[in-house]
Amino acid sequence: MSLLEIKNLRIALNGDEDKQVVKGLDLSIEPGQTMCLVGESGSGKSLSALATMGLLPSVLKPIAGSIKLKGENLLEADAARMRSLRAVSMSMIFQEPMTALNPVARVGQQIEEVLEFHSDLSQSRRRTRVKEMMEAVHLPDVDKMYESFPHQLSGGQRQRIMIAMALVMRPQLLIADEPTTALDVTTQAQILSLIRELREDQGAAVLFITHDMGVVSEIADDVTVLKLGEVMETQSVDALLRHPRTDYTRALLRAVPSHVPRMARAAQSDNVVLSTNDLCKTYGGGGFFGKGREVKAAQDVSISITKGRTLGIVGESGSGKTTVARCIMRLIDPTSGTIMVGGTDIATMSQKELKPQRKNIQIVFQDPMRSLNPRIEVGQSIIEGPLNFGVSRDKAMARARELLELVGLPASAVDRFPHQFSGGQRQRIAIARALAMDPDVLVADEAVSALDVSVQAQVLDLLAELQERLGLGILFITHDLGVAAQICDDVLVMQHGRVVEYGPAAQVLGSPQQDYTKALIKAAPGRHWDFANFRPFSDAAE
């Protein structure tokens, strides 16, 4: 008998049959197995997990089907029964470990609380059990860690605490909802191997929810692909990656950026559109009351981009890559160094002197939900820049319509508001807004990180096409080595504000010289798979 068996699960908004968000999910997991639930946003993967835990928001109701844990139908269990099952028989870890932990309680006590409710161990036995568990998730210096508060831990450590909390009662089912999405790749690799290890030690079944095919290839035994609440297919991981049965899965796999770096294109010209020399940004220091703590967010960053080429800056969170982008845009003031845009040093210009230079360099941000003013029509957002430079409103609006068509949206979109568009469409609008200034350089700060993988591929294609057509120089900031490998001619790796390695993409990502670069590449999930060609790279080499 399967440990968890979901049959024909249907979840609907307000219990209305016409508004189904999960449409007949079938799924079963054996003990000791990992089932990955894969899908893009809105596919209903998280809702299925929440339904299993009995944690659906009250507006969503399961209207049909069954969820059986060891033969017991959870949809028929009352609140008291669900409460006694949670943590004991099944538990869940979430994406964002900071918000999932109570910020004002010590982490050890938060784990112990689970034992307090669900076991009758004495206090000293509980404490010993908690510390054993914290050791099992490989937390260092357990005695000290027990007394720590969440903000004193790193993201990876917090996620380990969450996992310890989830597994302290040795539940047979662990549900992990995007547990590594908010973490850096090296931390992600550690957490994935921890989950694998604990699954083997404890013989638990894991329901692992993710949008990332790389992660799937690392951790799954079986995979269920969801699209808009419908099951596309269920297969073992190897079979799915090699022989996907549906067009949707094939498209999903094709969209995954390959980790094989592209060859640098032949330089179109030696016209340098953007360069920096020894760019530094230091935060803090020189406070009113004595010297504050200094943080060197970026140190001696020197880059150069010629017309029509793409430079990628890759690094983990806190590496200073976004600081560099913001300095170059002069959204923050660099501490020292030069920034040459089209032959002019803008590093020390006043805002007034800067204004005429602004049109040469434009930026696209990460979060498509926040990068457009929600109260203003899309067209008004696009023409804002040109109007500042004295273009007439009619002319600017005509250009906005052209640009929207250029980025693959209807010209009539100018009269609509941002909330009427999807995330990918908004990112296209943001690109159109940047292009409205006819810039020489486009800075893309994690511009595809918030998008689903298929949309991400479309936006990357769009950027490549625009670059070809307009000869843009692109500075592409990303944490995703796959994306960097796919579109960058040159790559710069940053760590703790310093440049680790800088050179052509094929060289930096193909045969890295520095240990840190090697570690980054090694940690990237799914680097052995050539998803787009449905085979591992090792096959291709034969």
Place this chain on the structure above:
Amino acid sequence: MRTREIVFSSPLVMIASLILVIVVLSAIFAPWVVPHDPVRLSPSVRLKPPTDEFWLGTDAFGRDLFSRIIYGGRISLVVGVAAAIFAVALGLLFGLLAGYIRWVDAVLMRAVDGLMAIPSILLAIAIVSLWGASLWTVLVAITIPEVPRVVRLVRSLVLSAREEPYVEAAIAAGTPTWLIMRRHLVPNTVAPLIIQGTYICASAILTEAILSFLGAGINPETPSWGNIMAEGRIYFQINPGIVLWPGLVVSVAILSINLLGDAVRDALDPRMAKRGIER
């Protein structure tokens, strides 16, 4: 459409709106509504209890209390609405500057802290006694202590709004600062300011009444709710109505404005409203 939604959101809000409409209309059309001249002295009918002729009785100079309360509403409402508008306008201006320009923030917020350290009634009394009592000085005296709270509100809204990528995109597009404020920042402050405005209106009416009661308000000849109560205080044992009736009107008017303010907040800021309903 939105207004109707707010007014009919609950029976309590409907009653509050109705009361406010009556108060406002009777204040505007006071000369046609009142049965007697509110300032004419008639010593023969001093301190009368309510009769058919004097509905709420008369004061120590034989003036009709009902007529005086209706006229008093004019002052109170003008002070309330004007103080709300001025405080919100000044607060918006300073709040925008403090929230957006770093060095202004340091200077302005310390001044605001200083202002907030002084009890508002004391500050108001000081201002009135400095310039002498008139409608304008009372207005200034009531507005100034209200400004710091608005500045803080606007500043915090601007501080979070200016981090939005669409504001940074506007900076990158070379949009002048005043235009960024008008187009991208001010709209974020409108809903909280409307709500804050209603509270200021209520508190200004109360402060005006207190100032008049303490004798630091507008000229005692002009009837205002606070004035009437102040004059009636001495005769409380003979005719308690002189204090109680205007007091009741002040309380009901302020309660109504606050209820309406809550309703507006619930409509404009659904997060706050939902929290109340769910749990």
